Amino acid sequence: MDTIFLEQVKVQTKLGVPEWERAVPQTVILDIEIGYDFSKACLSDAIEDTIDYGQVVARIRETLAEHSFKLVEALGEHVCQLILQEFKAQSVKLKVSKPGILPGLKALGIQLSRQQ
Numbered sequence: 001m002d003t004i005f006l007e008q009v010k011v012q013t014k015l016g017v018p019e020w021e022r023a024v025p026q027t028v029i030l031d032i033e034i035g036y037d038f039s040k041a042c043l044s045d046a047i048e049d050t051i052d053y054g055q056v057v058a059r060i061r062e063t064l065a066e067h068s069f070k071l072v073e074a075l076g077e078h079v080c081q082l083i084l085q086e087f088k089a090q091s092v093k094l095k096v097s098k099p100g101i102l103p104g105l106k107a108l109g110i111q112l113s114r115q116q
């Protein structure tokens with residue numbers, strides 16, 4: 001399948017199990033792989049025939065600024081469903097990293113894989 005990749009996308013959101021952690025936004029990092037057949041766009045050279053990756057990043061930043069999540073898993077599902085439903089992607093692979101949470105670790109997080 002054709003894919004669009006977005007690496008190390010920094011976003012701000014309220015996230016964490018304890019209430020104090022959700023009091024202020026923190027940075028999470030997303031690595032996203034979007035499955036979509038862009039064979040039409042390869043021939044037409046038209047943005048309408050593919051997924052505009054700039055719009056994807058803007059919508060993710062917008063929705064994560066508006067929402068609050070306890071679990072990184074729930075945040076990840078929310079982002080996957082947004083990409084599948086709003087952008088009609090065929091599939092999404094998503095890695096969500098929370099940097100600097102535990103001592104001795106660079107980052108931790110989850111990976112999800114979802115399809116239509």
Ligand SMILES: Nc1nc2c(c(=O)[nH]1)N=C([C@H](O)[C@@H](O)CO)CN2
Binds near residue numbers: 018021072
């Ligand atoms: N599987 C998970 N475990 C934990 C999460 C999570 O989102 N998924 N979150 C926390 C806390 O928010 C922690 O990161 C900071 O207090 C703990 N475990």
